[in-house]
Amino acid sequence: xxxxxxxxxxxxxxxxxxxxxxTYPWSLHLQTQLPAGGDSLVFVWWxxxxxxxxxGKHGLFYSDYIYYPLSHVFLPAHISFPIAIIFMGVPFAFxxxxxxxxxxxxxxxxxxxxxGTYLLVRYLTKNKWASFIAGCIPAFAPYHYVSFVLGQMEAxxxxxxxxxLLFCFxxxxxxxxxxxxxxxxxxxxxxxxxPYFVFVLIVFLIFFGLWFRKEILxxxxxxxxxxxxxxxxxxxxxxxxxxxxxxxxxxLGARNIxxxxxxxxxxxxxFLPASFHPLFGSWVTQAYHExxxxxxxxxxxxxxxxxxxxxxxxxxxxxxxFFGLLVVVFFILSxxxxxxxxxxRIHFGWDQGFLGVSPDTPLKWKGTTHPIVLPxxxxxxxxxxxSMLRYPTRFLTLLFLALAVLYGLGLSLWMQKLKSNFSAxxxxxxxxALLGFDYLHPQAPLYHQPVSQFYRSLGQDPADFAILPIPxxxxxxxxxxxxxxxxxxxxxxxxxxxxxxxxLVLQNPFLHAATNEEIPGKWYWWKPPHExxxxxxxxxxxxxxxxxxxVRYLVYHPQLDPIRDxxxxxxxxxxxxxxxAVYQDESVIVLRPEDLLSFPEFRRNxxxxxxx
Numbered sequence: 365x366x367x368x369x370x371x372x373x374x375x376x377x378x379x380x381x382x383x384x385x386x387t388y389p390w391s392l393h394l395q396t397q398l399p400a401g402g403d404s405l406v407f408v409w410w411x412x413x414x415x416x417x418x419x420g421k422h423g424l425f426y427s428d429y430i431y432y433p434l435s436h437v438f439l440p441a442h443i444s445f446p447i448a449i450i451f452m453g454v455p456f457a458f459x460x461x462x463x464x465x466x467x468x469x470x471x472x473x474x475x476x477x478x479x480g481t482y483l484l485v486r487y488l489t490k491n492k493w494a495s496f497i498a499g500c501i502p503a504f505a506p507y508h509y510v511s512f513v514l515g516q517m518e519a520x521x522x523x524x525x526x527x528x529l530l531f532c533f534x535x536x537x538x539x540x541x542x543x544x545x546x547x548x549x550x551x552x553x554x555x556x557x558x559p560y561f562v563f564v565l566i567v568f569l570i571f572f573g574l575w576f577r578k579e580i581l582x583x584x585x586x587x588x589x590x591x592x593x594x595x596x597x598x599x600x601x602x603x604x605x606x607x608x609x610x611x612x613x614x615x616l617g618a619r620n621i622x623x624x625x626x627x628x629x630x631x632x633x634x635f636l637p638a639s640f641h642p643l644f645g646s647w648v649t650q651a652y653h654e655x656x657x658x659x660x661x662x663x664x665x666x667x668x669x670x671x672x673x674x675x676x677x678x679x680x681x682x683x684x685x686f687f688g689l690l691v692v693v694f695f696i697l698s699x700x701x702x703x704x705x706x707x708x709r710i711h712f713g714w715d716q717g718f719l720g721v722s723p724d725t726p727l728k729w730k731g732t733t734h735p736i737v738l739p740x741x742x743x744x745x746x747x748x749x750x751s752m753l754r755y756p757t758r759f760l761t762l763l764f765l766a767l768a769v770l771y772g773l774g775l776s777l778w779m780q781k782l783k784s785n786f787s788a789x790x791x792x793x794x795x796x797a798l799l800g801f802d803y804l805h806p807q808a809p810l811y812h813q814p815v816s817q818f819y820r821s822l823g824q825d826p827a828d829f830a831i832l833p834i835p836x837x838x839x840x841x842x843x844x845x846x847x848x849x850x851x852x853x854x855x856x857x858x859x860x861x862x863x864x865x866x867x868l869v870l871q872n873p874f875l876h877a878a879t880n881e882e883i884p885g886k887w888y889w890w891k892p893p894h895e896x897x898x899x900x901x902x903x904x905x906x907x908x909x910x911x912x913x914x915v916r917y918l919v920y921h922p923q924l925d926p927i928r929d930x931x932x933x934x935x936x937x938x939x940x941x942x943x944x945a946v947y948q949d950e951s952v953i954v955l956r957p958e959d960l961l962s963f964p965e966f967r968r969n970x971x972x973x974x975x976x
Contacts, residue, residue: 379503394464411454531550
């Protein structure tokens with residue numbers, strides 16, 4: 365019993381404590397503070413939304429609580445919804461609140477990723493010290509830390525991958541029903557966490573099947589492995605069938621190939637420390653043409669690269685070759701559709717010398733200048749559904765996991781050459797310290813946007829009504845505020861456009877004027893009619909329409925994006941100065957819809973349509 369705890373309990377406890385140290389000071393405020401990134405606000409909202417759906421207040425997938433007054437918007441198709449993680453955290457949400465639910469799920473993503481990697485490497489090496497240190501690589505690498513800081517619950521929830529690899533090898537070695545079910549359950553959990561990870565999983569399974577095809581065919585593993593596949597499909601299909609149907613019917617799935625450049629790994633980032641490293645960060649950032657934080661923080665660590673390379677050179681066995689080639693495959697895929705160095709696209713041609721760089725070289729061949737096109741480009745172009753994968757950087761997950769296994773194999777081989785356990789422990793602590801230096805970072809930044817007391821008071825009002833946030837633009841803060849006020853709102857944050865909602869907004873002159881400059885901008889191909897002057901007749905129609913929609917309050921947020929019509933913020937400020945606002949503080953100014961009736965006169969006094 366003691367040995368079992370030492371082998372399995374202590375490593376879990378060690379990773380739990382390391383996570384607390386690594387994410388300090390956030391780890392001391394799990395019930396009150398969120399990571400700084402705005403995406404965390406949306407995922408906190410999902411916990412609140414799921415609680416409301418379970419209590420029967422509204423639907424889960426279809427609801428008019430956002431994008432009001434529409435009620436037919438299929439939310440998971442427009443907002444990232446890691447359903448497995450949200451359901452895993454909702455008991456914590458009921459007990460200790462939505463912020464704690466998000467934070468504990470984020471915290472466990474570090475703990476479970478490192479612990480799963482520990483189990484995988486230990487299964488392959490039988491070395492506890494090497495496995496423990498290797499477990500830190502995919503969990504605490506800069507790329508995973510960036511996902512945490514940005515609050516990207518979907519991207520940071522990589523904890524199922526090491527368990528999938530573990531059960532793949534267990535099932536290959538011992539094709540029992542238990543191992544098949546374990547593999548199927550973890551594949552379903554991964555599938556229900558992120559659709560982007562499904563592509564990563566498919567590439568890995570194809571690679572695994574081709575590499576170990578002799579064992580699979582000779583031992584009839586395909587027939588027995590169908591249980592794993594069937595388990596995964598049964599668990600995941602009730603969620604994915606409606607999403608896939610909606611994506612295909614609405615034609616929202618495909619992404620333009622140029623969009624992948626923004627989310628493609630930069631070649632330099634694999635060999636340079638993180639851009640936020642306390643010692644090297646300021647020097648590293650000078651190497652990049654632009655600072656897109658995810659693609660330039662793909663560093664695994666110099667010790668990881670050296671020890672992994674030594675493992676490949678010194679142990680020329682099937683398992684090291686397998687993971688070595690896995691590193692190469694996922695390294696190339698993570699680079700995206702074309703090669704970038706320093707966030708500049710590399711091209712070759714004879715008009716500017718053999719090689720050149722440019723931030724805006726077209727991806728298509730043009731004249732005598734040709735970009736260096738990578739395999740991802742052809743996968744996007746020819747493989748069905750691959751064009752739905754927005755983030756080539758998602759392939760980094762398997763890259764870091766494969767490097768962790770190679771690192772564990774190399775460190776295990778080195779420790780076997782040592783004469784005593786004490787020497788092995790010393791070398792292990794030295795390796796952990798070097799890894800910690802490679803992954804050094806400043807204190808985890810926290811989100812500090814205050815929640816207005818107005819929103820907290822709305823949460824105590826049982827009446828059924830809606831609010832109109834201004835600017836009428838997609839801000840993740842609006843989702844976060846709804847966690848506190850619980851009222852329907854005429855906006856929503858999305859990763860894919862809700863065209864019906866923006867048709868509604870753009871057809872109303874006042875709502876159109878209250879958007880920011882990006883709407884109808886780059887996302888929306890539907891163009892509104894010519895802009896209509898905001899005269900008395902238009903404002904009266906707007907007030908009547910808001911009354912029909914049961915909109916009780918207009919809530920202006922001065923700290924958010926600027927508005928197309930600059931007179932709207934001035935109107936709110938003037939109403940507050942005259943004491944006519946329903947409520948005001950440093951975060952919001954609140955008016956009633958009927959207060960808009962004095963807006964045309966206010967505009968005339970300012971001298972017309974300023975800044976519109």
